[in-house]
Amino acid sequence: MTRTLGRIALALVCFLIALWLVAPTLVIIPISFSETQSLAFPPTGFSWKWYANIFDNRAWSRSLVTSVEIGLIVAAVATVLGTMAALGLERLKNRLGGTIRLLLLTPVVMPGVVLAVGIYAVYLNLHLTGTWTGYVLAHTLLALPFVVIAVSANLSVFDARLEVAAASLGASRLTVLRTVTVPLIAPGILSGALFAFVTSFDEVIVSLFITSAQLKTLPVQIYASMTRDTDPTVAAIGTLTLVVTTVLIGAGLLFSLSRGRK
Amino acid sequence: MSEPKVREMTPEARRKVRAFLMTVPALAVLALVLLAPLVIVVARSVTEPQPGLENYRWFFATPVNLTVLARTFKVAFWVTLLCVVVAYPYAFAMSVAGRKLRLLLILCVLVPFWVSGVVRTFAWVILLQDSGLINKTLLAMGFEKIRLIRTQTGVTIGMVQILLPFMIMPLYSVMRGIDLRLLLAARSLGARPVASFFQIYLPLSLPGVFAGATIVFILALGFYITPLLLGGASSTLLSTLIQQQVLSLLNWGHGGAMGVVLLAATFGGLLIAAPLMRRRYPVTGGER
Structure with a gap:
């Protein structure tokens, strides 16, 4: 009797926590269809104009495109550098390797503003503020830990004897890497690339410091709009990303479920 | 060469x-x-402006700075504590749930990540504002309006929700490895459920609690956007002060000293917590 009671209580608590995790984000959906320029909830009327505004207003459309492009470049750069580093670290199991691994993970725990202030100072000297290179370098730093973690996790369950076997059959180091190692750790590389893109696409603190009027990323534009006035376009952009990620992750889940059934 | x-x-x-x-x-x-x-x-x-420790002397001699430093620690502490309390039952349910229910629970933890942090803060503005959903609900239920936006409470509520996944995931990964038959064994030897939880399950799950709490505490110390947008002048945290010194006052010396203080707090926290995460906690009672 007490056990069922306990179970019901746990289920109820978990339901409330799940609701609390998910529901706040979802309030942006009704707001994005608001007819008036206000954040009052529930919104009045229905319109698509905030979605139209994303594409009509150059500040919004340009920052969205910029963020997607920077995100893709960062995903490519961070994935290549991070995968190389993870492969190297897997073979460097000594004190030096441990130190390097720790170093590569530090960006995660760095207080954002301290890092941003420092990067801003370096960029002022190198004339990198408001440049593509500047954004890509800073975002790559922040994305690297996630790639290293994802690829390393995959490498730790990977059977290194397969590489030895391939090499003993005469494959060169590059062939082993290309035909044995990389295909086997592809899931780790892929999830690393995804994390890298998301890290760049969401990054706001460093971007706020190194931004310029000419080259602005989406989070910077959102932040600026939030401090200036109430603009439901933010809700429209948020809803749009929510829909895109839901579709992508849903497709990924269906794919992995259908493969798992085989 | x-x-x-x-x-x-x-x-x-x-x-x-x-x-x-x-x-x-x-x-x-x-x-x-x-x-x-x-x-x-x-x-x-x-x-800057001249060699020496003048900037640090200034930092620790200015009452406003010390108030903000203390507040930053206080907020980080409360956010961490609330995250532990909320995440514990949830992670436990995840670890004992069946395959489908577990997938659903994991999905609920990850959904917030699908939308960027700035947008989630925007959502909290909608909810917390004076005429927002929370206050409307309170009014409808016959309660008084409470001021949430631009207050410490509002900032804490938003931060806990945004940081919760960082607490749940490490906790879940530790709890998944705990053999529940230990609890059955304790029960069959006559232990009451409460006793078997406190003497067996809790100690085994502590490494996960410390791992999650460390990450949440450190991230909370450095939080910037959420306190800035949800908080007001009375809830300024250290990060905001640093930004003001550097961008508004162009005082790199003061800003740098504050940054070093924040860095020291962060890495000090990590150093203290690292052994707590690695330790194995003795399961009390029973044979030795």
């Missing part, structure tokens, strides 16, 4: 050098956008 040298080495040493070289590109990025910035921040804190 180092080629001949490499050839003289043993195959094992050569393998090590090659492995190290693969990490060099990533380390180069680290040197340029992590190490160099940190060096500049630390250097400016002791050189």
Whole structure:
């Protein structure tokens, strides 16, 4: 009797926590269809104009495109550098390797503003503020830990004897890497690339410091709009990303479920 | 140029050098956008406007700074505590749930990640504002309106929700590894459920609690956007002060000293917590 009671209580608590995790984000959906320029909830009327505004207003459309492009470049750069580093670290199991691994993970725990202030100072000297290179370098730093973690996790369950076997059959180091190692750790590389893109696409603190009027990323534009006035376009952009990620992750889940059934 | 040298080495040493070289590109990025910035921040804190520890003296002699520093720690502490309390039952349910229910629970933890942090803060503005959903609900239920936006409470509520996944995931990964038959064994030996939880389950799950709490605490210490947008002048945190010193007042010395204080707090926290995460906690009672 007490056990069922306990179970019901746990289920109820978990339901409330799940609701609390998910529901706040979802309030942006009704707001994005608001007819008036206000954040009052529930919104009045229905319109698509905030979605139209994303594409009509150059500040919004340009920052969205910029963020997607920077995100893709960062995903490519961070994935290549991070995968190389993870492969190297897997073979460097000594004190030096441990130190390097720790170093590569530090960006995660760095207080954002301290890092941003420092990067801003370096960029002022190198004339990198408001440049593509500047954004890509800073975002790559922040994305690297996630790639290293994802690829390393995959490498730790990977059977290194397969590489030895391939090499003993005469494959060169590059062939082993290309035909044995990389295909086997592809899931780790892929999830690393995804994390890298998301890290760049969401990054706001460093971007706020190194931004310029000419080259602005989406989070910077959102932040600026939030401090200036109430603009439901933010809700429209948020809803749009929510829909895109839901579709992508849903497709990924269906794919992995259908493969798992085989 | 180092080629001949490499050839003289043993195959094992050569393998090590090659492995190290693969990490060099990533380390180069680290040197340029992590190490160099940190060096500049630390250097400016002791050189601007003149060499010496004047900026640190200023920091610890100005009451406002100490108030904000204390507040930053206080908020981080409460956010961490609330995250532990909320995450514990949830992670436990995840670890004992069936396959489908577990997938659903994991999905609920990850959904917030599908939308960027700035947008989630925007959602909290909608909810917390004076005419927002929370206050409307309170009014409808016959309660008084409470001021949430631009207050410490509002900032804490938003931060806990945004940081909760960082608490749930490590906790879940530890709890998944706990053998529930231990609890059955304790029960069959006559332990009451409460006793078996406190003497067996809790100690075994502590490494997960400490791992999650450390991450949440450290991230909370450095939080910037959420306190800025949800908080007001009375809830300023250290990050905001740093930004003001550097961008508004162009005082790199003061900003640098504050940055070093925040860094010291962060890495001090990590150093204290690291052994707590690795320790194994004794299961009390029963045989030794």
